Amino acid sequence: MASLKAPFDGIVATVYLDPGNLANSLTPALKLIDRNTLHVDLKLSENDVARVALDQPVKLTINSLNGWQTEGKVGYVAPAAETTNGVVTYAVRASFADNDPRVKVGMTADLDIVTAQKDNVLLVPNSALLPKGTGRVAQVPVAAGQGTPGPAKPGASTTREVEVQTGLSDGTQTEILSGLQEGDEIVALPSTIAPRQMSLPGMGN
Helix, strand or coil, rough: CCCCCCCCCCCCEEEEECCCCCCCCCCEEEEECCCCCCCEEECCCHHCCCCCCCEEEEEEECCCCCCCCEEEEEEEEEECCCCCCCEEEEEEEEEECCCCCCCCCCCEEEEEEEECCCCCCCEEHHHHEEEEEEEEEEEEEEEECCCCCCCCCCCCCECCCCCCCCEEECEEEEEEEEEECCCCEEEECCCCCCCCCCECCEECC
């Protein structure tokens, strides 16, 4: 009787041979899963992969598992592209350790790769920023009569543009390096007819 010894501790997922079958070098005897380190494979565009590097932190969630989340890191970035139907992508692997039995191999996960991070910065919603030339501006409410010609109307207000220097953005909020200060009021939706004003919060992450 022959014995098989696995090179690592794992879980037998599939057995390909039944008692009495003849074993050969072309047919695996079983499929063994190593759950010590799980991974998620994904494909990124060339614009996205340019910002990804080994060991960057990754936040993972699985929609089918309510409340489940964990953290991992980028373990592999392909050195060359794959082209499918004219679309160029790069393979990336994010590895994570998890012993939750609800997590099954083959599940679909959502990943956030942290490409850059700053603490204690001033943030504004992207909807509050408007393009102007090669830079960005924010609209600041100004009471009528303050720097505007003509007689002041009771309760009337207008806005002025303030040039801002921006930093990092997560697609929803953008870091402000200069031009605004904590507590400044800005127009959060400058494209609407009746804009909503908001006061900038304290320093955030």
